[in-house]
Amino acid sequence: MKERISTIIGDKESANIWMGTFHSVFARVLRTESDRINYPKNFTIYDTQDSRSVIKDVISELNLDDKVYKPASVQARISGAKNNLISPEEYRRSPDLTNEDIQAQRPMMADIYAAYNRKCYRAGAMDFDDLLFKTNELLRDFPDVLHYYQHKFQFILVDEYQDTNFSQYLIIKQLAALRENICVVGDDAQSIYAFRGANIQNILNFRRDYPEFAMYKLEQNYRSTKTIVNAANSIISKNKDQIKKTVWTDNEKGDYITLQRSLSDNDEGRYVANDIFETRMTRQAAFKDFAILYRTNAQSRSFEEALRKLNMPYRIYGGQSFYQRKEIKDLLAYFRLSANHNDDESLKRIINYPARGIGKTTVEKLIIASAKFDVPIWEVIQQPNTYPSELPSATMRKVMDFCTMIKSFTSQIETHNAFDLGQHIAQSSGLLKELHTDKTPEGVARYDNIQEILNGMKEFSDDVDPDNPEAVRTMTDFMIDIALLTDADKDDGDNDKISMMTVHAAKGLEFNYVYIVGLEENLFPSQMALHSREELEEERRLFYVALTRAKQRAVLSYAITRYRWGQLSQCEPSRFIEEIDQEYINVAAMVLPKQEPARSWNNERSNFFKGATSTAPRGNKPLTRLNTATQDDNQEVEEIAEGMEVEHARFGKGKVLKVEGKLPNTKATVYFPSAGQKELLVKFAKLKVL
């Protein structure tokens, strides 16, 4: 969007536009105005993990049972309240909410909410929902601030308006109140965020709030072929809740939608990879023209494997984002704590990582004292006389040393650039050394990730701020809102890659060739969404979004067996497949090249296949039987012997040094040049004899 606007109005002008997600734009506002709401300028933003950890602490401090008060659902409940601008006090006073909680046997919810907020405040931290909640408070309680931003933002455009929640709605309403120069774009058929409080009512309110509105219906689709547009229409017409409209296109009819049935999740991966490979050749397409869309992040694995085997570049969006990886969060925790000593979550994370002799008993004592006196852990350490924690003096010394180190980082924040300080912290905290000693492939990857973020800081530091070319680009600048960054913000230069992401993440994007995979009951639509018509209709809209990402060709795919929760389960094709007008669909005969000898099928699995194929469901065209190299699945334990050369899926080639233990639990000691010596249980290790 930024690029498109730049090409129209030029880089200079477009640089002045505030553009971003609600969270990032208003995090920026809050940083500027933090003193108004009694937050430190460099407040920390707690991501979902951080905030769940705080909730866990609250639950245990209130002596509640985390089987009853499940942290995840408590978190969802608090989030829901915040998105509707309900404070803990209002929550407590609301008969409806209180009754719901009593019904659900969770009467203490309001207390958890209050304690959670208190803890976040004490830590100088905001969670994602706070960014919007506090913005609302700021604009509500400080007329001069409101006035300032009303003049600053004279024109407001909100895209994907159907996905805004009440909190966001009210921010916009306040800001637009003065001039009413506001334009919103939305499509009720693409509303897919009801689960996080998005409210379609906001679109309807618009007419009421701005009676002089003008409405433009955008019913012509410029993106997709007739086949895709019509198929999508046929899907969405199954929904009861919808604003009627007729989407049409002038584009040509185009390809049929392909329906592909696979025998397993792995076959599905291989099929899609092969199809991309072929399409790329026959249509002269680039990798970046392809997208694989799935319902849940966990589904990416089989596609990754298949694409890797064919040497095709891909990029996964979302999921475990780079910034959420453990090693990255560890390093960032040093940064965060250096910037904000009250950030208890970061402190707990790193006070003994890398290990420096501060064990859990010690941390436990500190936490108890911090709760008792209602002050951040840092204060407990700094003022042992005011807040006695009863640590033995030797331990106290270690804890003090840790704080001294952090303080030395703090003192350099404003004077050093982000990279220099980042490098220094990574080194003198011992983090780099700790990761460097880990020679497992995962360990090496972690070390590389740290290097990568340091590189990013280097780039950032060398970059000149056009507004202020003299200024040192500090760590504070770098750290701003890093919790809000997603993988989509990362750019590694080579962008000709196949995209893989959830359907949610794909909204607003488009690709020539789209594969919608895992179209199975209980997966898409999700098992969680089968309880009510409303939920199912949201899943259907999600499918609509997926299908309309495609410009030229869409491939729908499902597998009849799939590993879920580590178990093989049978799957039924998704109801959405049948809901498409069948005239647009072409059922593919599965064609896969002969497999290279398989390395990994075990007996249980291949037997299951034999049973499953005979009961092929429904009237699909006959399938070319997949040749899944069953010849190799009798690879029994006795085949592994000392001296053999073997290959492991992850560690690569290696030599068997020793075999011990009796049959099904035979253990082999294998030396891998790339990964060192490993002890592996033969029945799990899937070793391939070379």
Place this chain on the structure above:
DNA sequence: TGGAATGATGTTTTT
């Protein structure tokens, strides 16, 4: 205190 061994548990979807 710290590491290894064992056991529980969880999967929607995102900022």
Place this chain on the structure above:
DNA sequence: CATCATTCCA
């Protein structure tokens, strides 16, 4: 199946 949490022992 992975990851985390808990437990156990040096």
